[in-house]
Amino acid sequence: MKRFLLLLPVLFLLSGCSGNWGWYVVDPSTSNGAANLRFLISGAYNTVLMSVTAILISITLGLLIALPGLSDKRGWRALNRTYVEIVRAVPILVLILWVYYGLPQLSGITLNVFWAGVLALALSDSAFQAEIFRAGIQSIHKGQYEAAQSISLSYRDTMRYVILPQAIRRILPALGNQLVYMLKMSSLVSVIGMQELTRKANELVVSEYRPLEIYTVLVLEYLALILIVSAGVRWLERRMNAAES
């Protein structure tokens, strides 16, 4: 039954094959089609570069925000809560527009489209990363801290050598999810003119008038990227587990 349900969208797509599809627009055997295809795929570089840069920043930021959330001191925890609650409440698209159009007026610093996109994506994701790290670190048994204290390890070394390596292993699937999420959300940066996958597709649709085929290719492009990420995360998990047995 489940398998049958999965087939439904495929049937739906095939039903249009009777003549409404115009695959010529991305047919690699024609020079125009091949050029269109190259044009569409050329956005992948920016999509990946932007997502990866943003996720690296958001992981760092998320960890820095998670740490005060684990403090015994109320003030530190309040700082963490405030950040998470505010940032989590802003829609990504709104944040992108605000960083690109609003921030220059406020700060006098103009960011180019790439860095505005990266900053907005990273900020938005950092609140979720902070929650993931907090949960991951809290899942480590308190005996680990006590053992570290009993051999006089500093807080920094305890985090670096004892707690975080264990926590990161546990949250790896969640971090992988966030990268997938980031790749998808990066499509929104097209609205400020970033030349990534979605923007390229939009531009081609305007000149070729074949939205169905072009957006289908776009869907497949994201699907391919995300399957690669999933496989990569699974490989990393296996490798980390293998190291211990």
Place this chain on the structure above:
Amino acid sequence: MTVAAPVPAPDHTADTPPVISMRDVSKYFDDFQALKSVSFDVQKGERVVVCGPSGSGKSTLIRCINRLEAHEAGEIMVEGTTLDDTRASLDQIRGAVGMVFQQFNLFPHLTVLQNLTLGPRRVLGLSEEEARKRAMTYLERVQIPDQAEKFPRQLSGGQQQRVAIARSLCMEPRIMLFDEPTSALDPEMIAEVLEVMTELADSGMTMIVVTHEMGFARRVADRMVFMDKGEIVETGTPEAFFTAPKSQRCATFLQQILNH
């Protein structure tokens, strides 16, 4: 049970200051008072075994000594340093005091060798080679040098606890605290851990051991401490303690534990 040849007990009457001195120490967990104005001294080289029913405060007592728990009232001094929240006091005292836990608390993502070298390298500033040498020395002392490259979960419970003892010894502490070190072990593994602890006691280490292993206590202890409801009810030499307990509470406890 044969009683091993007695190791000469330290002279309690000597006027050398105790290495551990607790004065009227109280500790609360919310409304529950875990330690009720406890006073307690330990001399250099002394082997003290602490026993008592669960919830009597015996674990809390030793966890206060290296500040895994902070006491709320009274004073704790270790080797003349008063225990407080300052970094200097904590570093001084945790450097002098090692601890072994009921649940071993080994670092599961590190090999046995890495478990042992982490402290010496990061805290004592030893080179990788020096730390490795030291680690191997102590692994030989606990009789598992061949397990150095394994991960903790590949070892038996008894082996894990011996690794934990070696990890603590790698910091070269002058005082060792044992918090029910054999309570999480299968019965057939208890002996190998007690053997290592006995060897350590024979080497002159100052030790405070919370345990229900009364055979070990008889063989090794210079002094028994019985706790109940957050108080030290009775202390004495093992002979006096086991043959003629002074308090009813202690007598009842011993009866339960020795006849189970």
